[in-house]
Amino acid sequence: MVCLWHSQDCQLAVYKPNPRQYVATIPQLPGLEVWFQRASDVVRKIKTGDVDLGIVGYDMFAELAGDDEGDLIVVHDALDFGHCKLALGIPTSGAFADISTLEQLKKMPQWSESRPLRVVTGYQRIARDFFSMKGFQNVRLVSADGALEAAPAMGSADIILDLVSTGVTLRENNLKEIEGGKVLESQGILVANRQSLKERPGLLEVTRELIERFEAHLVADGYYSVIANMHGDSMEDVAHKLNSAEDLGGLEGPTISPVYAGRGSKGAVADGPRAFAAVICIKKKELYRCVKELRKVGGRDVLVQPMTYIFDAEPERWRILQENLGLMGRC
Numbered sequence: 060m061v062c063l064w065h066s067q068d069c070q071l072a073v074y075k076p077n078p079r080q081y082v083a084t085i086p087q088l089p090g091l092e093v094w095f096q097r098a099s100d101v102v103r104k105i106k107t108g109d110v111d112l113g114i115v116g117y118d119m120f121a122e123l124a125g126d127d128e129g130d131l132i133v134v135h136d137a138l139d140f141g142h143c144k145l146a147l148g149i150p151t152s153g154a155f156a157d158i159s160t161l162e163q164l165k166k167m168p169q170w171s172e173s174r175p176l177r178v179v180t181g182y183q184r185i186a187r188d189f190f191s192m193k194g195f196q197n198v199r200l201v202s203a204d205g206a207l208e209a210a211p212a213m214g215s216a217d218i219i220l221d222l223v224s225t226g227v228t229l230r231e232n233n234l235k236e237i238e239g240g241k242v243l244e245s246q247g248i249l250v251a252n253r254q255s256l257k258e259r260p261g262l263l264e265v266t267r268e269l270i271e272r273f274e275a276h277l278v279a280d281g282y283y284s285v286i287a288n289m290h291g292d293s294m295e296d297v298a299h300k301l302n303s304a305e306d307l308g309g310l311e312g313p314t315i316s317p318v319y320a321g322r323g324s325k326g327a328v329a330d331g332p333r334a335f336a337a338v339i340c341i342k343k344k345e346l347y348r349c350v351k352e353l354r355k356v357g358g359r360d361v362l363v364q365p366m367t368y369i370f371d372a373e374p375e376r377w378r379i380l381q382e383n384l385g386l387m388g389r390c
């Protein structure tokens with residue numbers, strides 16, 4: 060069983076036949092059951108071995124894995140979605156108006172044993188460790204499951220520790236971040252149950268395929284595949300033009316092939332340079348610059364397509380996983 064909280068588009072479409080049910084499949088990976096669960100339950104269920112693999116935010120993993128990561132193993136620690144940070148949110152006015160650093164917060168004279176600084180958070184373990192590591196004395200952690208940003212205005216807490224992404228929720232609730240108040244950075248990760256990986260038939264192979272596909276997709280996500288028609292005396296001539304232009308060389312160099320133009324088409328030239336199609340791979344950020352470069356060297360009819368995968372050598376993360384499981388050289 061795989062437990063998916065969120066998924067990124069990498070051609071592993073999740074098929075959920077019934078919107079009111081939580082079970083689904085990935086047709087490309089038969090034999091795999093997908094379950095949609097709350098983030099906290101994803102970690103708990105992998106820990107107990109009820110599910111084998113799961114995708115969650117690192118924040119939830121850090122909170123719930125505990126010191127005993129023994130049963131859990133992070134298979135991929137950077138899936139490049141769900142980026143956010145866990146940070147303190149402090150009121151912009153009142154007693155905190157002049158507080159802009161963690162040091163200043165710590166030195167506030169108001170807080171005592173009988174009236175501690177009340178911090179509301181869903182991340183009790185991380186908060187406890189953070190405040191004790193930073194040497195805070197009079198802090199009381201308050202629990203809540205959502206809408207934490209309302210707590211200071213409601214009077215049920217003084218400050219909050221919660222996820223921040225754009226910062227809009229903090230701002231709209233008259234809260235601010237402070238220097239030193241970032242506790243951790245988070246993004247989606249792939250986690251597995253160690254024992255299941257070792258024992259459940261077929262699981263390691265599926266995990267290997269997921270690592271390969273995720274890595275290949277994450278690399279491909281930065282590129283476009285570009286096909287352009289070029290005119291030249293020969294394939295070498297066209298290749299030379301592309302290689303001498305900045306950033307048109309592709310990953311290893313352009314792929315050039317002849318264009319067999321039909322009668323009357325643009326590419327049909329009786330005597331003169333012949334038409335070739337050049338396939339190159341370009342960085343998304345460089346697209347428009349590359350189109351202009353292509354035009355300069357005679358490129359026309361530029362077709363741009365997204366890339367799904369760029370598979371390269373076997374991923375380092377697969378090697379690390381085998382090493383962690385003590386399986387090096389056996390797969």
Ligand SMILES: Nc1ncnc2c1ncn2[C@@H]1O[C@H](COP(=O)(O)OP(=O)(O)OP(=O)(O)O)[C@@H](O)[C@H]1O
Nearest residue numbers: 097098115116117118119141142143222223224245
């Ligand atoms: N604003 C955000 N931007 C990016 N990622 C976020 C944001 N909020 C939450 N996340 C990520 O999503 C995960 C799940 O968030 P959360 O626990 O709030 O679940 P939810 O989908 O809002 O459902 P519920 O709150 O009802 O459980 C978090 O652990 C975190 O990794």
Ligand SMILES: O=P(O)(O)OC[C@H]1O[C@H](OP(=O)(O)OP(=O)(O)O)[C@H](O)[C@@H]1O
Nearest residue numbers: 205206221222223224225226227228229
């Ligand atoms: O910095 P921002 O982009 O504004 O995002 C931060 C908000 O996102 C999360 O809440 P979510 O939307 O998941 O609501 P919830 O509290 O109901 O889980 C988080 O708990 C913050 O409230």
Ligand SMILES: [Mg+2]
Nearest residue numbers: 204205206222
């Ligand atoms: Mg939420």
